[in-house]
Amino acid sequence: MYSDRFSFLVQKLRLLPSVGSKSAQRMALHLLMRQRVGALELAQAITDAVEHIHECSVCHSLTELDVCEICLDTERDQQVLCVVESPADVFAIEHSGSFKGRYHVLHGHLSPLDGIGPEEVGIPHLLQRLSDGQIQEIILATNATVEGQATAHYLVEACRQLPVRISRIAQGVPQGGELEYVDSHTLHQALTHRLMLNQD
């Protein structure tokens, strides 16, 4: 009964995370019945964002520049690199104000059962970045989930031959928690009490 354009809209709304077919239908009706102007603004905002926002060529966080503001900031410590799973984690750590180095944003975490290996996550590019010897310490700030821990362990092994200290954010992050939802104080504790992994 619904038109093809309606069905197409419902189908495309399902690309959003955690949106099933009933929610997508509800969203489509809401936009068409109650938010027609807002809907056009949303469409424009999506298009503008995709056209202007992309990954930083150095750290892979999101930026409107070729290289992001954090990577360009010469006042930040260039010897310490914080590895995270998502730009949302960069935002959370910046918000906590407890880190003044730079970041490297992976494309999520390793998930072998889903076919997501080191290549898909962007680990080769991280290793390449480490190869010039400028970075002295890597802080592994992947999520405290099973997958985040596994990704951190993988990175410890992958960096074992490099002349670099490797640390893991401390267990201030609650077990099973996702970094972007942790409060600033806890993030501060976790960064302050990070544990050295490869030095006695």
Place this chain on the structure above:
Amino acid sequence: MYSDRFSFLVQKLRLLPSVGSKSAQRMALHLLMRQRVGALELAQAITDAVEHIHECSVCHSLTELDVCEICLDTERDQQVLCVVESPADVFAIEHSGSFKGRYHVLHGHLSPLDGIGPEEVGIPHLLQRLSDGQIQEIILATNATVEGQATAHYLVEACRQLPVRISRIAQGVPQGGELEYVDSHTLHQALTHRLMLNQD
């Protein structure tokens, strides 16, 4: 830290129903990191839908035509009108296959505390539609929620002077339930066992 365009996208995603700021941020990151092509398709789908889909000038359901296919269908019973709260309810009833009359779609339900009265819900247009005397029976199929019941009661009063039978879908619809989530069999029961309200 996020760019203005990113913040604008997050703000516009919050126009979607049940989307708070954390979910909107998650959606924006998902689109930009994992669904860039899909995001542009979504934007296009929204724009196309808003440009081509609008309310039927007769029944207020959604259509790409001036008058919708149901209103145009001369094989349907023109003497029975089913009043619902949303186009989603038209879809649910059509899917149940238990109604062959026509529809009138209100703009939701009465909600005096939110300033939503008969005018906002579109009741004057319904009464105008009833004034030509063609319709013999009105089936009130607003939701079985407190607001839907109140809207049905209001309509019974508003139509009391009209030479028209008024019925309410039967209590096959579970108490507190919203019509669009009810299965076809239950909807069929509710339509079949509807109770007459103004005739002894």
